[in-house]
Amino acid sequence: MLKKSLVIMSISAAFFVQAQDVSLIRNTLDVYSNSQIGGSARFNAMGGSNGALGGDANALLTNPAGLGVAISGEVSGTLSVMSNKNTSNYAGSSFGYKVNNADLGNVGGVMTFQLMTESAWKFVNIGVNFSNQSIDNYIETPGNSNIVFDFDANNSSALARHAYDRYGTLSKTSFGVGANYNHNLYIGMGLNFSNVSLDQSDTAALQSLQNGSVDYLSKQNTPYFERSSGFSASVGVIGKLGRNFRLGAAIETPTFWDIDRSYNFYNDPQFGDDYAVENRRLTSPMKATLSAAFVANKNFSMNLDYTLGLTKPSYKVYGGAERQLNDFFDQNQRSLSEVKLGAEYRVKQFRLRGGYSYTASPFDALTVSRYGANGTSGDPVDQSYNNMILGDRNALSFGLGYDFKSFYIDATFQNISSTFNNPLLFGVIDQTEGIEDGYYSPSRLISSSEYVVSDVKNVINNFYVTFGWKF
Template sequence: MSVAAAFYAQAQDVSILRNTVDVYSSTPMVGSSKFNAMAGANGALGGDANSMLTNPAGLGVAISGEVSGTLAIAGNKNKSTWAGSTIDYSKTNTDLGNVGAVITFPLMSETGWKFINIGINYSNQSLDNYVESPGSDNVIKDFTDKSSSLAGHAYNRYGNLSKTSFGVGANYNHNVYLGASLNFFNASIDQYDTAAFKSLADGSMEYFDRQNTPMFERSSGFSATVGVIGKLSPNFRIGGAIETPTFWRIDRDYNFYNDPNYGDATGSESRDLTTPLKATVSAAFVASKNFSLNVDYTLGLTRPKYTVVTGIESELNSFFKDNYKNVSEVRIGAEYRLKQFRVRGGYSYVSNPFDALTVSQVNPDASTSNNSYSNMMLNSRNLASFGIGYDFKAFYIDASYQYITSKYSNPYLRGIETGNPDTDTAYYSPTRIMSSDYFAVSDVKNNRNNFFITLGWKF
């Protein structure tokens, strides 16, 4: 279907659609350096608090207590190309990425139950993402008092997404492991959507904010996960986990413009969002105490859905019903141990969340056309990782690196002045209104370079 037909009601814009999937429907997969080096593949291995990011049954695998903390250095680079020009932007954030702890309780009973373990895990990732796209001297907007050419556009997002999990795991006869966790999410997003125009008369710049932006979201969510791991033989394990939908409460403050009653002011609203139910299946091969290999497959079984209060939520739900694809992820990770030294590596692939979408667009030469894109707003993502570690008896230190790549088509600029605050989507400067029936669409290459350092203690 046409994006132009589905995208726009009040505050229903590219940023909201992208953040619904990229932020609220995803899980912060920032674990320890070991977890990150193996691309998050540990669903049938387990053994530490990071198990709650994939399969809480992994808590039951632990036979000793452990606590660890991880420093994350996240580098994000976007390269946006349009009209034969490219704009690069890079940013690096350093933050606490993960804290995890497991306490083990050996059971001295004569039954087959060997351990009951409890764990807590905190995972945190940066949401900062700045995409600035070039303009074109050929794309001209005639205002009442002057004419200006499109100088560029920027989506700018600041924020963090965190997941805190509390879990319990059990070990039955060192062959079957059961686990469950309660997961609490928090998201903080500051989102900007800004277009720039350059006066043809004197070259001065004028900046326009899209209706209902900037917007500032503070959100909380909840989910629960249950899982099981079983040994088929001393060398082979399989696992499975189900995570309930995440139930989000999104509180948003935003700027609005040209309201018939209030003029330019700020508003607030709240929405309830349910994001997809997820299932994970895993298999692991443990050749010896020196080598292990794990494969995970995660599939979203439902789609994002907003609780309907107004027509805005209905429009959003219609878009996801018609255009959203269940997201799948494959993760592969391995570890090799040589005495106290560890070497790890991994790879993961996340599928494209959207079907092909068609937009009415303005081209760099100012002509217009209808074009279909298979990678609109978001696309599939590839991750490669490796790491090393060293055990000092009770203490250990690990380091890892991840390289993540994605390419997508980035729509911007379309906005319509309707005179109705509920449907207006135009761009506003302090003195002018910019309305456009067409998107401009840039090509964006996103590369992320992430480094992690973990210090841990086993007891």
């Protein structure tokens, strides 16, 4: 039986980096530079916007000065349910696939210490927050009989499908302290410890034109897994402007990631290989958040956050691959830009909440050479894409809450949608007997100098339930 590999030199000369894959670039921004990790049901119902409001442990996700706003202790736990669906459209055909997950999404707590002194410092509070979310993502692109690879006279194959699969979790644990100065000025700082567990595969299926059999080929160096840890620190301030207005500002340092990656071909007994891990170091962007809040009274408040990336992702350079990645981000990646708006209205024990957030696409327009119009095998067409790999994201949310004196329950529904262009199948395809995934010099090769580019619509529906106790 033939063992086959799909060697993707991945992404092209001027716009992408050789010897890397699209998924690595996607993960660098979508996972390791992610600013959208969720919190409690209340936090998510308000679009993740709380930079100038604060008051609970989720302040550590935006502005640690919000810990100083709390005047009573609180603990809470949140159950999250996620439904992530990608629908990939190519040459008039489409395929949709949904991934569902349920997990412990958030645990947080604040301890308040009122200072019984004549000083203007009123409270010093300590907070801890743990947030956890699935990063599962599956994109399957339909095949096309017009895309044919002639390995030899007796071995021609058409593209049957392509599948990109990522599964795992991203978590962030934060510890912080906040202080209240005369109920007019709040300051805070936090330490953040992040972890990623990620498994990745990228597979193309080719159907023989001779006998109809289907062979599955793995992209170069996939499957692989990563186990990573990261550290960052944050500081913030909130000040009152009169009775009803507050302004906030916070800075989070870059996250310094230590990434252990292992490829399947390292661990193949056929070649006598033992378990082996490659280590990578990544510095994700530093972020600044500016916030404004309007607190009309005890019944109504709203908050606006704007987050901007101050730096770009940067890999520690061990060789040409990391250097090419850094050059790609320097030349093509736009700074993180995110706007979040949220509001809360109280009616006796009931809470009504709503929110919206917008995250801009992280890339400038990129031009690639793709297969002819409508997926034909005609002359390649150069085309520019504004949403390559990742697109603009829009998130809408609404939630309800009810207080049972010291206890409360909150529930939130959140919808996140985006569209993007998904490049695949550029590079060298190999069908060679006895060859497993990895770097090698194959004997029979077909070179594909154009991309297949599908249009993907992503819809994520999240549901959160929080149970909490104030003391």
